[in-house]
Amino acid sequence: MFPLDAAARRGSLRAAAGETDSRSAPEAGRVGTGRPHMKRRTFLDWLIGAAGAVLAAFVLYPILRYLVPPQAPEAATRRVVAAKKDEVKPGGFKIFAFGGEPGILIRTADGEYRAFTAVCTHLACTVQFVAAERVIWCACHDGRYDLDGRNASGPPPRPLERFEVHVIGDDVVVEKGAAA
Amino acid sequence: MSVRDWLQTRLGLESLEHVIEKKRVPVHRHSFWYYWGGMTLFLFGVQVTTGILLVLYYRPSADEAYESVRFLMTQVSFGWLVRSIHSWSANLMVGAAMVHMFSAFLLKAYRRPREVTWLTGMGLFVLCLAFGFSGYLLPWNQLAFFATKVGTDIVAAVPLVGGFLARLLRGGDQITGGTLTRFFGFHVAILPLLMTAVLGLHLFLVQWHGMSVPPGVEQQAPARKEMRFVPDFLLRDIVGWLAALGALALLAALFPWELGLKADPYAPAPAGIKPEWYFGWMFQTLRMLPSHVLGIEGEVLGIVGFGLAGLVWVVVPFLDAPDGRGPRARLWTAIGMLAIVYVIVFTLLVYRGGHPR
Amino acid sequence: MSGRVVAILAGRIRGRGPLPAAAALAVMTALVLAASAARAATDSCLDCHRALDDPRLKAPAQGFPRDIHSERGFTCASCHGGNPSDPDVSAMDPDRGFKGAPTRDQVAPLCAGCHANAEFMKHYNPRPYIFSLAEWKTSVHCKRESLGDQKVATCTGCHGVHGIRPHNDPASPIYPTNVPRTCARCHNPDYLKGRAVRADQYALYAQSVHGVALLEKGDVSAPACNDCHGNHGAAPPGLKDVTMVCGTCHGREAELFDGSRMKAAMDLEGKRGCVTCHGNHGVKQPTDAMLSTDPGGTCSGCHEPGSAAERDTRAIIASFGGLKRSLAGADSLLKLAEVRGMEASPGRESLKDAQDRLVAVRAGLHSFDPKKIGAALGEGAAVAAKAAGYGREALRDWRNRRLGTAASLVVILLLMGLLIARIRQGERARGD
Numbered sequence: 001m002f003p004l005d006a007a008a009r010r011g012s013l014r015a016a017a018g019e020t021d022s023r024s025a026p027e028a029g030r031v032g033t034g035r036p037h038m039k040r041r042t043f044l045d046w047l048i049g050a051a052g053a054v055l056a057a058f059v060l061y062p063i064l065r066y067l068v069p070p071q072a073p074e075a076a077t078r079r080v081v082a083a084k085k086d087e088v089k090p091g092g093f094k095i096f097a098f099g100g101e102p103g104i105l106i107r108t109a110d111g112e113y114r115a116f117t118a119v120c121t122h123l124a125c126t127v128q129f130v131a132a133e134r135v136i137w138c139a140c141h142d143g144r145y146d147l148d149g150r151n152a153s154g155p156p157p158r159p160l161e162r163f164e165v166h167v168i169g170d171d172v173v174v175e176k177g178a179a180a
Numbered sequence: 181m182s183v184r185d186w187l188q189t190r191l192g193l194e195s196l197e198h199v200i201e202k203k204r205v206p207v208h209r210h211s212f213w214y215y216w217g218g219m220t221l222f223l224f225g226v227q228v229t230t231g232i233l234l235v236l237y238y239r240p241s242a243d244e245a246y247e248s249v250r251f252l253m254t255q256v257s258f259g260w261l262v263r264s265i266h267s268w269s270a271n272l273m274v275g276a277a278m279v280h281m282f283s284a285f286l287l288k289a290y291r292r293p294r295e296v297t298w299l300t301g302m303g304l305f306v307l308c309l310a311f312g313f314s315g316y317l318l319p320w321n322q323l324a325f326f327a328t329k330v331g332t333d334i335v336a337a338v339p340l341v342g343g344f345l346a347r348l349l350r351g352g353d354q355i356t357g358g359t360l361t362r363f364f365g366f367h368v369a370i371l372p373l374l375m376t377a378v379l380g381l382h383l384f385l386v387q388w389h390g391m392s393v394p395p396g397v398e399q400q401a402p403a404r405k406e407m408r409f410v411p412d413f414l415l416r417d418i419v420g421w422l423a424a425l426g427a428l429a430l431l432a433a434l435f436p437w438e439l440g441l442k443a444d445p446y447a448p449a450p451a452g453i454k455p456e457w458y459f460g461w462m463f464q465t466l467r468m469l470p471s472h473v474l475g476i477e478g479e480v481l482g483i484v485g486f487g488l489a490g491l492v493w494v495v496v497p498f499l500d501a502p503d504g505r506g507p508r509a510r511l512w513t514a515i516g517m518l519a520i521v522y523v524i525v526f527t528l529l530v531y532r533g534g535h536p537r
Numbered sequence: 538m539s540g541r542v543v544a545i546l547a548g549r550i551r552g553r554g555p556l557p558a559a560a561a562l563a564v565m566t567a568l569v570l571a572a573s574a575a576r577a578a579t580d581s582c583l584d585c586h587r588a589l590d591d592p593r594l595k596a597p598a599q600g601f602p603r604d605i606h607s608e609r610g611f612t613c614a615s616c617h618g619g620n621p622s623d624p625d626v627s628a629m630d631p632d633r634g635f636k637g638a639p640t641r642d643q644v645a646p647l648c649a650g651c652h653a654n655a656e657f658m659k660h661y662n663p664r665p666y667i668f669s670l671a672e673w674k675t676s677v678h679c680k681r682e683s684l685g686d687q688k689v690a691t692c693t694g695c696h697g698v699h700g701i702r703p704h705n706d707p708a709s710p711i712y713p714t715n716v717p718r719t720c721a722r723c724h725n726p727d728y729l730k731g732r733a734v735r736a737d738q739y740a741l742y743a744q745s746v747h748g749v750a751l752l753e754k755g756d757v758s759a760p761a762c763n764d765c766h767g768n769h770g771a772a773p774p775g776l777k778d779v780t781m782v783c784g785t786c787h788g789r790e791a792e793l794f795d796g797s798r799m800k801a802a803m804d805l806e807g808k809r810g811c812v813t814c815h816g817n818h819g820v821k822q823p824t825d826a827m828l829s830t831d832p833g834g835t836c837s838g839c840h841e842p843g844s845a846a847e848r849d850t851r852a853i854i855a856s857f858g859g860l861k862r863s864l865a866g867a868d869s870l871l872k873l874a875e876v877r878g879m880e881a882s883p884g885r886e887s888l889k890d891a892q893d894r895l896v897a898v899r900a901g902l903h904s905f906d907p908k909k910i911g912a913a914l915g916e917g918a919a920v921a922a923k924a925a926g927y928g929r930e931a932l933r934d935w936r937n938r939r940l941g942t943a944a945s946l947v948v949i950l951l952l953m954g955l956l957i958a959r960i961r962q963g964e965r966a967r968g969d
Binding site for chain 3: 250254412415418419426430432436
């Protein structure tokens with residue numbers, strides 16, 4: 001649809017620019033006296049300028065939008081705001097997204113935050129925190145981890161990877177430890 | 181006093197204007213090829229612009245590179261567009277550079293007094309390939325990682341200095357995060373600096389000597405047709421650049437550059453790993469060479485062969501007939517044609533039975 | 538033993554001056570050497586039996602040096618009696634304490650003589666496994682054996698006899714991955730031919746999800762025969778016990794099932810939990826196709842078409858199917874977006890959450906409570922919808938990109954056309 005319009009426009013513009021062959025009649029509205037070439041060239045130039053400006057806008061607009069930083073200023077792979085300060089109560093937990101996988105933020109009875117990967121090391125189900133039993137529990141096959149992430153009982157063969165937690169202002173920030 | 185006059189007085193624009201006004205471009209049946217240098221320059225400009233934009237969000241460390249590209253493509257406004265244009269324009273630029281180089285070769289633009297122009301042009305081409313090679317690793321995905329591994333392994337096979345060169349490139353014996361940082365340094369600092377210097381010289385020389393006229397045309401009507409650079413040639417140049425811009429927009433929207441999978445050095449190389457298409461012909465040649473030829477390793481032979489062929493190609497201004505006519509000139513034209521056919525055929529062979537990307 | 542002797546003697550000699558000490562040291566060294574030489578050289582049992590031709594008599598001597606008991610310092614005489622320092626046949630004199638090979642019914646008491654003695658076992662292991670003869674007596678193996686059944690297992694049948702390895706040694710027949718094959722040595726159709734007892738357990742187990750996990754994938758957290766049946770007290774789990782058996786690992790499902798109406802109904806009908814729907818030895822990975830009252834579905838086994846239970850079942854099945862369809866729909870939207878080059882990671886994270894909920898719903902089915910299941914399904918559907926929303930947003934973005942590009946292309950083409958017109962105009966003005 002669009003390309004055809006452009007071609008049609010081109011065609012009409014070429015006609016508007018005029019044949020130099022004086023045999024062809026000038027378009028209606030263009031008076032034969034005076035300096036028709038001058039007027040038509042200026043008109044064409046004006047059109048070119050206008051189209052160029054539009055194109056410039058099409059180029060500059062994305063660039064300017066691009067330069068404005070997005071809401072979250074960096075990729076949430078090493079560091080992510082897991083929760084707000086009092087969102088997770090003591091004895092509670094929250095599953096949050098971290099680097100493409102779920103993580104678990106727990107708050108022990110004495111208010112301390114701890115964070116681990118929420119991917120069970122057995123068959124990758126998502127774990128949960130059972131405060132009453134002081135364990136991180138996987139519902140799939142009854143795997144249990146202690147509150148340091150160590151696999152305590154059931155099928156899980158390895159401990160849960162532990163993350164660092166920092167409370168910065170209103171945010172509870174979870175960060176992966178120094179890379180191996 | 182107008183703005184123009186004000187600038188004139190301060191910046192001495194008059195002499196520049198004078199030069200530009202005077203510039204003429206020969207018009208003949210091969211004039212079409214004159215546009216390709218400017219096209220390469222335009223695409224380079226696109227690369228610089230999009231590259232600078234990318235550097236605002238990209239992180240050159242093995243832990244963060246892939247994630248920063250992902251962030252760029254998903255969270256940053258038009259980040260996908262900037263990245264895809266940068267990747268596609270790199271390919272178009274190398275393509276344009278090759279067209280420019282081959283047309284200059286066949287039209288014997290390297291004849292006296294333009295030998296240094298040709299040499300600087302070859303330098304620019306090598307820098308172009310270096311840009312492509314270093315940039316390709318930066319997204320740190322599986323394809324990039326293993327393609328770079330294949331590439332540096334080939335460098336390592338160069339006799340005598342290969343091992344050292346490969347270590348210099350890789351920043352070690354393996355491709356690691358150190359390689360990434362190093363390639364980033366090459367790509368955004370060292371290569372741009374070299375490029376600017378050589379390009380400046382190349383452009384100056386082109387202006388200084390004017391446009392070369394092919395031998396066949398030269399001997400014809402002495403009253404050669406010419407067009408003014410401004411506005412005639414430049415307008416046509418701009419039409420071409422707009423076409424390139426449109427092509428880039430189309431490619432970025434229809435075939436966006438993919439993110440791929442994050443590089444995992446311990447995973448087996450993906451099947452059918454190959455370098456980018458502009459190295460394809462070299463890659464295919466090396467693949468097809470037998471493992472040993474007269475006791476020498478096939479790969480080494482291939483690399484030495486490329487080295488020698490490259491050397492010949494670079495010094496062709498000193499090997500070809502000075503006036504570009506006669507049997508020697510015809511021989512070199514034939515060699516040029518053969519080179520083009522060889523590169524095209526071997527590039528296509530890489531993809532025989534495989535997906536082009 | 539000789540070590541202790543040396544220590545006692547050393548204590549007596551200490552404090553009597555250097556010369557006697559040196560002499561005593563020499564004597565003790567000779568004694569120790571002699572004792573170990575005696576131990577090494579004068580196990581006449583091994584010496585003689587190794588030289589015999591009859592394989593049945595030779596095998597024990599060949600196997601025993603690798604036995605854990607041999608490593609711990611026991612000899613043939615420890616179990617069989619007799620005199621290992623006597624090179625003659627008189628070593629096997631019953632009057633001198635030689636017991637010979639124990640009969641079948643003597644085996645368990647013989648092994649129990651040490652292994653049931655906690656004091657004794659503590660010499661060799663601070664946390665020993667103490668064999669319980671009482672437990673053994675509850676097993677079917679013991680019961681049948683006391684009835685005179687000669688084909689039934691005793692200690693040696695499973696543990697081996699001369700060449701026993703500890704249970705955590707992969708070479709041992711009772712190492713977890715070897716247990717099913719060990720049991721199957723007897724529990725197979727050939728060995729149990731003519732008996733009324735089932736013999737297809739191993740064949741079923743090897744195909745089951747547990748069997749595949751343990752035998753093919755080496756996942757030692759998967760149950761072998763002894764995990765459900767017990768070791769020394771091996772018996773089929775009793776009627777009421779089965780949820781406790783399965784529930785040791787599948788705790789959530791067992792817990793939900795225990796409180797459900799289904800369990801109450803099954804109890805009334807005398808049907809076993811877990812096994813009725815899932816089978817036991819041949820338990821396969823449950824599929825959603827089981828959840829159906831059509832012929833072939835598991836529910837149809839008991840629920841008549843048209844019954845109230847069947848209606849409830851249908852309602853659950855419908856919602857469950859609805860959730861799965863939402864998930865599949867979200868997944869295909871996200872896949873389409875990804876294939877088109879749009880990043881869909883927030884959608885993928887949401888989808889994983891929804892899939893986790895589906896897993897929880899599948900466990901939750903065991904509560905057989907339509908309200909609870911319905912609520913969980915509703916939550917899952919909401920998350921699936923969110924994931925689909927991300928997918929749709931990604932596709933919308935993709936469409937917008939195309940439109941934006943088309944618009945920019947229009948401008949570019951327009952400008953190109955204008956410039957070409959300008960060029961032509963310039964040419965004509967110059968009279969080209």
